[in-house]
Amino acid sequence: MKQIFLWLLLILPWASLFLLKMNTIRRYMPVALFMTVIHTLAYQAAYHYGWWKETGSSLFGWDKVIPVPWVYGAYLVIVIWVFHFTYGKFWVYLTVNILLDGLFMYIVYPVWQRMGMVSSESTLPTIAIVAMMVGFALIIYLYQLWQDDVFKQPKA
Template sequence: MRHTRLYITLMTILPWLSLPLLNKKTVKRFLPGSLFMCLYLLTEGSLAQKKKWWWFPFSVKPNVLAELPLIIGPFFIGSLWVFKYTFGKFNLYIFINIIIDSIFTYLAISLFKKIGYVSLVRLSRIQLSLLFLVKSILMYGFQVLYEKLFNRNQLNSPSE
């Protein structure tokens, strides 16, 4: 499609406009889990390219992972928002993630394919949904572990 670059740029930038609506405490608290998953997704993207799970005919720049706009835009900011409203309520967290991931898998992938951004190759939509579910659980587990370690370190540090 003719305006693919514009759509991808907007997809990357627009979620960041909601960042001021999150308070600093929320961003600081959930930044580790969100960053961990972004790094994981970058690694997964490299593997997915080699295994041909999906294909990006659109390239952001040479030698830059094509899914980077998805990772640094809607995924990163979306993770902060989902954590803000669901952290500590695992069932709600999973439910919200299933809804968001299903919208992505069954609607956004079709739109992205239409504009020439991405298409699934060796991964079915159900497999992608399961992969998203596993990653959601992994991100939540990382955040829980981080908070346990951080709170333990905070309790063991001397007061000033």
């Protein structure tokens, strides 16, 4: 059952992109990939420094450090959807991110812990992880502002 859930966590978010226009995906995919790099580095640091362990979310056997279904599936696609609905409205974007990060860490993550999908081993307080996630959200917002400026169509 856990493997089915992990596969769904990887595949269903990608399928949801069929509901968006290709221009939207093209516009926000770079920021989603940038967030994936940041998230991957954060998981590497967490593993190295013992901040937390993701022992129950391995889908392939080689993904013991970074939960592939979450980082390369759901989270990547969630970034695209959040930018689609909130980009250009900074305070809405920030509020949505704080709510989603808090919801994930205080409600979803404990449920996943009880299901054995993630480990409960963590040396960081939950609020520190939420703050880290919000910090990442601010970084990627600035990245998207830069992207928009770099790829702005010249005025004719």
